[in-house]
Amino acid sequence: QVQLQQSGPGLVKPSQTLSLTCAISGDSVSSNSAAWNWIRQSPSRGLEWLGRTYYRSKWYNDYAVSVKSRITINPDTSKNQFSLQLNSVTPEDTAVYYCARDRIVAVGAYYYYYMDVWGKGTTVTVSS
C-alpha cells in the first residue's frame, strides 16, 4: 500500500523559500511507471497543480506556468522522497500543499496519468 508522508514548516516569511518534502513508502521515486506531483489548494485559487518529477531513463520535470520561474521539484533516491522548493513567496502562496503519485493507464495506444495517492496535506502560511 503506497503512502506519502509530508513534512516541512507551516510558516514562511515573505520573500523566503518554501520547502516541503514528501517521503514515499510502498513505491519508488525512481519508478518507470509513476510520477510525483505537488498540488496546492486555497480558497481563492482552488486546486492548483504545481509540478511533477519522474524518471524515464533520466529525470524529467513539468512545472505549471504560474510558478515556473520560482519552483524546483527534486527527487532524492537515497531517501526515496521528493521535495518542493518555491522561491520568493508572497501571501498569495498561502495554501494547503499536497504531494501525490501519478499512475500510468494505457488507453488504446496511448498512455495517460492520474493521481491516485495523496499525502495528507501541509498548511503553509506566508506571513511576517
Add this chain to the structure above:
Amino acid sequence: QSVLTQPPSASGTPGQRVTISCSGSSSNIGSNIVNWYQQLPGTAPKLLIYSNNQRPSGVPDRFSGSKSGTSASLAISGLQSEDETDYYCAAWDDSLNGRVFGGGTKLTVL
C-alpha cells in the same frame, strides 16, 4: 478562474441520481482522460473515477463517469447523506503542458 468548468453547487434527495458536469476544451478533456476526486472537509482529495469511467477498488458502483467530446460527467445514483461533500474534475492540458482542475462542485443532500 479554473480551466475546467464545473457548477459550483448541486443537490439531490436521498436515493436520487445526480450528475455533475465538467466542461473543458480540445486541449484538455478533448484529448486526455478525465479523473474525478471527492474531497471531505479537512482531508486530501480522494480518487473517485479515473480514465473517464474507471472506478478504483473500494469505490461503490453508485459512482460512474462518462466523457463526450470536451465535456465529462460524474453521476451518483442512490444518493446518500455521506455523499454530501465537494467533487473535482481534473485532466491534463496539452497546451499548458500541465494538469488542470475544475473549480469544484459542492453537493448537498437535501
